Amino acid sequence: GEQVEQRPPHLSVREGDSAVITCTYTDPNSYYFFWYKQEPGASLQLLMKVFSSTEINEGQGFTVLLNKKDKRLSLNLTAAHPGDSAAYFCAVGASSSFSKLVFGQGTSLSVVP
Amino acid sequence: NTKITQSPRYLILGRANKSLECEQHLGHNAMYWYKQSAEKPPELMFLYNLKQLIRNETVPSRFIPECPDSSKLLLHISAVDPEDSAVYFCASSHGTANSDYTFGSGTRLLVI
Numbered sequence: 001g002e003q004v005e006q007r008p009p010h011l012s013v014r015e016g017d018s019a020v021i022t023c024t025y026t027d028p029n030s031y032y033f034f035w036y037k038q039e040p041g042a043s044l045q046l047l048m049k050v051f052s053s054t055e056i057n058e059g060q061g062f063t064v065l066l067n068k069k070d071k072r073l074s075l076n077l078t079a080a081h082p083g084d085s086a087a088y089f090c091a092v093g094a095s096s097s098f099s100k101l102v103f104g105q106g107t108s109l110s111v112v113p
Numbered sequence: 114n115t116k117i118t119q120s121p122r123y124l125i126l127g128r129a130n131k132s133l134e135c136e137q138h139l140g141h142n143a144m145y146w147y148k149q150s151a152e153k154p155p156e157l158m159f160l161y162n163l164k165q166l167i168r169n170e171t172v173p174s175r176f177i178p179e180c181p182d183s184s185k186l187l188l189h190i191s192a193v194d195p196e197d198s199a200v201y202f203c204a205s206s207h208g209t210a211n212s213d214y215t216f217g218s219g220t221r222l223l224v225i
Contacts, residue, residue, distance in 0.1 A: 034214075043202065044155070044216045089154050098167045101214070103154035 002027040004092050006104025013111055019077040021107045023090035026071065031095035033066055035075050038087045038106075047075070047088075080111040119203050119217040126193050126224050133188040133220045135203030141215070143167075144186045146178060147202040149219075155202060161186065173197075193224045 006023045013019045032051060036044040048059050050066045050073075057064045061084070063076045073090055090104040117137040124131060137144065143162045147155040159178040160168035166178065175194070179187040186203055203217040 043218050044214075046213065049213065098160060098162065100157045100160070100168060100170070103156075106152075106154050 002030060002092060002094070002102045004090060004102050004104045006090055006107060008107060009105060010108045011110070013080050013109070015081055015111055015113050016079050019080045019084070019109055019111070021075045021088055021090070021109070023073045023092070023104045024071055025073070025092045025102075027092070027094060028071070029094045029096070030068075030071075030092045032093040032101075033073050034091040034093075034101070035064060035073075036089045036091060038089065040086075044089065077109075080109075082111050082113060085109055085111045117203060117205055117215050117217040119201075119220050121220060122218065124220055124222045126190075126222065128192050130189070130191045131193075133190070133201055133203075133222075135186040135188075135217055137184050137186075137203075137205040137215070137217075139205055139207075139215060140184075141205035141207050142183060143206045143208065144180065144183075145204040145206075145214075146186065146188050147204060147216075148199050149202060150199045158201075159188075190222075193222070195224045198222055198224045 003026045034049045035047040037047050038044050048064045050057050065074045088107045091101045093101045116139050120134045145160050146158040148158050149155040157170050158172050161180045164180045164183050175191045177189040200219040200221050202219045204214045206214050
């Protein structure tokens with residue numbers, strides 16, 4: 001079955017610096033890719049979903065890059081601020097109906113002033 | 114998050130029986146139970162679509178799901194074990210398993 005590896009498990013950056021989190025996956029049939037943010041004691045908040053190959057998607061303060069050839073998904077927070085401190089999870093799913101979403105192990109991001 | 118509500122928010126149990134409840138107001142067809150242990154990612158327990166149980170992952174038999182209608186999901190827990198201490202999230206999606214998920218706020222279960 002699908003295996004998703006997320007790195008790094010912990011990341012500390014200074015305010016204004018960039019932070020990059022990367023996931024690699026194994027199933028070539030994977031089609032749906034998500035990034036979630038989870039603040040302490042809170043639920044999962046969808047940051048972005050991507051479906052296409054080698055796609056760059058820009059959100060508010062972050063960029064998501066998907067490279068299906070390398071089976072790699074990355075989240076780049078371009079100018080981190082303390083409000084970005086949280087756990088981040090990637091999630092990967094196949095295109096077949098009712099296939100399950102597989103999450104990466106998570107990255108605990110700390111942004112220090 | 115009023116779109117998908119879970120109750121209770123917090124639950125402390127000895128070896129008792131309890132039910133977790135979830136209701137979604139989004140008109141979604143698929144509903145899920147996920148378990149998130151401390152410092153771990155969420156893991157799928159059960160998936161329902163249109164009230165039918167579609168996926169049942171490797172979950173101890175003391176966890177019994179129920180879907181009384183397409184907007185409600187229950188998780189009955191009997192004789193809990195300390196390893197069951199976790200946050201249990203309900204989620205829903207419009208169509209197939211990999212449409213946009215909406216997660217509930219979770220029920221934090223502590224087994225003492």
